Structure formats: structure tokens, C-alpha cells
Amino acid sequence: MQQTTQLLRGNYQYDRNAYIAAGEPMIFHCHHYNVYLQAVIEDTSSYLNVYPMLSDSAQEIVYTQFSNFFKENQDLSVEDKKYICQDYFSFCGFGIIDLTNLTKEGGKVIAPFEHYGIGWKTKFGLREKNKKGVAFFAAGYIAGATEAIFDLPLGTLCTEQKECISQGDTKSSFEVFFRKNNTEDENHTDLVASPQEGKYQTYQLKQPSNTTIDYEGIRQALTNMDLQGDSQTGLIDAFGVLLTRMYANYYCLISYKLLRLFEDEMGKDGLPLAAELLTEAGHVCAYNTFGGVMQSTEWNAMIKPMIEKKHDWVHGITAVVNAFGWGFWEIEELKPNQKLKMKIVSGYEPNNYLAHFDSHTDLPISFLASGGIAGIMNLVYNTSLTEDFITLDENEYKKMIQKTSLFQAQKYICRVKEHSQFDQITVSSIAS
The missing domain is CATH 3.30.1380.20 (Trafficking protein particle complex subunit 3)
Structure with missing residues (x-):
């Protein structure tokens, strides 16, 4: 199992200055950008329906990454797949999630540590209880991972956050369930697979002549x-x-x-x-x-x-x-x-x-x-x-x-x- 999780962590591709993990480009950003960008988007919520895209986007990407990875590693059990998705969440700095109780119909997920909730509280202070929890990325990650684990089509499931560390709760928690269809849910949009590396380019890093920086x-x-x-x-x-x-x-x-x-x-x-x-x-x-x-x-x-x-x-x-x-x-x-x-x-x-x-x-x-x-x-x-x-x-x-x-x-x-x-x-x- 350790060898399999290492495969998912990917490598740095020096010809395009990118970390690639199971086809997905991964980049370093910190909590300041993560929560500020989300806050900027949320500020438009009074006239734009922005909340679904915050979780749907994560779901599209995570589903694509894990479903491709699991197809290449077909000897994995459901429990192996759950472990891999949990491990990668923690490896990337997103926190800790427990997917143990999930079935193909969904279930409850607990996150004793979660990056967006902790990052929000660190940067902005406690969030009001009458607002939504801030862990939209984690919600989408959980839905996409669950679909990949049980080999379900993208968009089958969705996740609702029940508790949030940003609001003073001791943990963040989520409920995974079947997504309503278009006629029942006005927030639903068709989910699309990730473009993965997209239209990347290759290049060679150059050393400027006018600086002592290596x-x-x-x-x-x-x-x-x-x-x-x-x-x-x-x-x-x-x-x-x-x-x-x-x-x-x-x-x-x-x-x-x-x-x-x-x-x-x-x-x-x-x-x-x-x-x-x-x-x-x-x-x-x-x-x-x-x-x-x-x-x-x-x-x-x-x-x-x-x-x-x-x-x-x-x-x-x-x-x-x-x-x-x-x-x-x-x-x-x-x-x-x-x-x-x-x-x-x-x-x-x-x-x-x-x-x-x-x-x-x-x-x-x-x-x-x-x-x-x-x-x-x-x-x-x-x-x-x-x-x-x-x-x-x-x-x-x-x-x-x-x-x-x-x-x-x-x-x-x-x-x-x-x-x-x-x-x-x-x-x-x-x-x-």
C-alpha cells in the first residue's frame, strides 16, 4: 500500500515547472490565498449563485484524478481506495478526513482538521453561525473521491457540510448523498471531467546574468x-x-x-x-x-x-x-x-x-x-x-x-x- 500511495504523490516535471500527480498539476499556495479567493467569490453571492461551483469544481478534478489512478491500479480493494484518498488529502495539507463509514450510497465524513476551516479562522476570525461552512473544497473532494472509490459516474453524489471548524466547532463534518437531477435541483450543473495538464508548454529555466541569485x-x-x-x-x-x-x-x-x-x-x-x-x-x-x-x-x-x-x-x-x-x-x-x-x-x-x-x-x-x-x-x-x-x-x-x-x-x-x-x-x- 505504501508503494501505491507514493505513486499517487507524483513528481516534479522540470521541463514544465509543474508537480504532476496522476495527471493533475499540483501547485503550492497558502491559506491566505485559499481563503481570500474564496471570500472574494462569496462576496458576490448576493447576486450570483456561486456556492455550487466551489464544491462542484473540486469534485470534477478529484473524481478525474482518482478514477484514472484506480483504473491503472485495478487490484485495489474499496478499503485500499479509501485509505489512498484519505492519505492524499493529508499529504497535500488539506487536513484529515475519515472515509471509513462511506458506502456507494454516501454517508457521514468527519474531519478533525481541515485547511479551509482552520485557515479561515486564522485569517478572519470566527465565522458567523448563520452562514454556510467554508469547507467547499473538502466537500467536493469527498464527493469526487467517493464516486471514484465506488466507480460511480461523475455527478452521482454531492456533499453537504454540517459542522465547520471556522465557526467554532471542534471538527468539520459532512454528509454525502445522491445528487438530485436537473428538474429537482436548480443549483445543479452538469459536471465535466478535469482538463488535467491542459495546454502545457515545455521550456528551460534560465539563469539571469545580472543577479547573484542561483x-x-x-x-x-x-x-x-x-x-x-x-x-x-x-x-x-x-x-x-x-x-x-x-x-x-x-x-x-x-x-x-x-x-x-x-x-x-x-x-x-x-x-x-x-x-x-x-x-x-x-x-x-x-x-x-x-x-x-x-x-x-x-x-x-x-x-x-x-x-x-x-x-x-x-x-x-x-x-x-x-x-x-x-x-x-x-x-x-x-x-x-x-x-x-x-x-x-x-x-x-x-x-x-x-x-x-x-x-x-x-x-x-x-x-x-x-x-x-x-x-x-x-x-x-x-x-x-x-x-x-x-x-x-x-x-x-x-x-x-x-x-x-x-x-x-x-x-x-x-x-x-x-x-x-x-x-x-x-x-x-x-x-x-
Whole structure:
């Protein structure tokens, strides 16, 4: 069994800067981005029906991954399959789930630790009891895994959260049951298999000549780190944040389905608002994730000794990104305190969009990348992080974004929109 679970954990593919596990691209993101992106989506729930897609998207991906894996490993019993799905949930930092009592008709699932519930409470405090629980991803994971375990068609089951750690409950719990059909459930949408790796590209990591940062050395060191869920909690506590090995396609699906909901409700005029919300989530991710990395013991031990000039901080965090599974990030131009032009090859956002959606868009869709690149420059040049330790809280963030020297994406070539071979995003100060 141990050998089988190891097969599912996948490998880092250096030719496309991606972790691939049973066909699914997995990427590192932390609780700040996970819960903030979900909060941004939930804020639109008063006029958009967003809740079903949060769990349905996870169900589509998890079902595809496990059903394919189980077809390739046909000697597994039902109990073996349950163990594998539980183990992978914990390995990825999602927490701990107990699938023991599930049957092909469903059943109850207990999660004594769950990433979104704990992450939400850590970032936002206790959630009101009159709201839904926040573990939509876990709910979809459980439904998709159960369908794969019992070889049921995708969309047969759904999951309802009954208790949530974010609301002060001692555990999160879920009820799995048969999904109603279209005529009985207005929230039902047809579930579609995951695009898996999508339209990925191959490339070779390049070492810039104008920095002392060792890109390949950092990538090798980070991709060989043993980053997996703790045996007691199933959580990954690293770089000062709660990390997850999250499905790249999950972020893409919930983001791009949100775009479709905005367009259906408001027409194309609603798309810029959706893009602004999703890009801000990427900026918040950079502030917390990159900021946490740049103040971590791992950074101080591995990367800070390489830094000679301030612009090396930008190169250092870019080198780290190249071990996150996000594709290749390559600095084409860096003017300290003025401009950063980043080339992105095989970015996980266009990889998904080009494979999963049947139409091109006039809107650039690399929201995480756009916000993240601006966030790098804002951390380095609009905070004192490179000189002193700072507390990365809401007050510090508000001070940063109120500066006239704030960096934002000013020029944006998108692989989807322009039919380009790569994304090219240029951020500069809004005052320039």
C-alpha cells in the first residue's frame, strides 16, 4: 500500500515547472490565498449563485484524478481506495478526513482538521453561525473521491457540510448523498471531467546574468524539500504560512466559472469587475505568501546569503516561484523601484483556460500572475521588508496600497487573449 500511495504523490516535471500527480498539476499556495479567493467569490453571492461551483469544481478534478489512478491500479480493494484518498488529502495539507463509514450510497465524513476551516479562522476570525461552512473544497473532494472509490459516474453524489471548524466547532463534518437531477435541483450543473495538464508548454529555466541569485540551485533545493501534511493534523506549516499542494485546476475553474457567471448576469460589462476582484486576490496572495517566504527561516538560510543588492530580492522570490509549480517565471526587464517585466511560460492559468473553455476571451485571464508580479515589487519597494522584519497584517497592507508609488499591471500580453506563445506582464508604479 505504501508503494501505491507514493505513486499517487507524483513528481516534479522540470521541463514544465509543474508537480504532476496522476495527471493533475499540483501547485503550492497558502491559506491566505485559499481563503481570500474564496471570500472574494462569496462576496458576490448576493447576486450570483456561486456556492455550487466551489464544491462542484473540486469534485470534477478529484473524481478525474482518482478514477484514472484506480483504473491503472485495478487490484485495489474499496478499503485500499479509501485509505489512498484519505492519505492524499493529508499529504497535500488539506487536513484529515475519515472515509471509513462511506458506502456507494454516501454517508457521514468527519474531519478533525481541515485547511479551509482552520485557515479561515486564522485569517478572519470566527465565522458567523448563520452562514454556510467554508469547507467547499473538502466537500467536493469527498464527493469526487467517493464516486471514484465506488466507480460511480461523475455527478452521482454531492456533499453537504454540517459542522465547520471556522465557526467554532471542534471538527468539520459532512454528509454525502445522491445528487438530485436537473428538474429537482436548480443549483445543479452538469459536471465535466478535469482538463488535467491542459495546454502545457515545455521550456528551460534560465539563469539571469545580472543577479547573484542561483535560480537552479534554489529550484532544486525547494523541489526536494519534504513539504507534506503533518502526521497528526494533515496540515503543512512552512514559510510562516499554512501551505497546500493544491490542484492548479481548482483555482482556475472557480475563477473562470465566476467570469461566466458575471457575464451571464451583467454581460461583458461585468467582466472587468470580476477581473479586478480576482487580480486583487493574487495581489493579497503575493503580499502574504511571498512576504512570509521572504521573512522565513528557510529564506534566511538559503537565499538571503546570495543577496548583494536590493534587486536581488526580486530575483530571489522569482526563483522561489519557479519551484511552486506555477510554470516558468522569467524576468525580462527590471528597473529597481520603477518597472518589472515578467515572461511566463506554461502558466497554470492559460494551460487550463485553453483546454477547458471553448472560446477565447478579450480579457487577460492570468489573474494570479498579474496580481502576484505587482505584489513582488510592492513588497520590495513599498514596504520596509528588505531592511527589517515587519508584521504582514491588514494595517500594513492598507498602508502599502495607499502609496502613490504602488505597482500595478500596466501592460499585459496574455497567451489566451493575444494568441501569444507566453504571457508577458509589465508592472510599474501608478504614479509613473
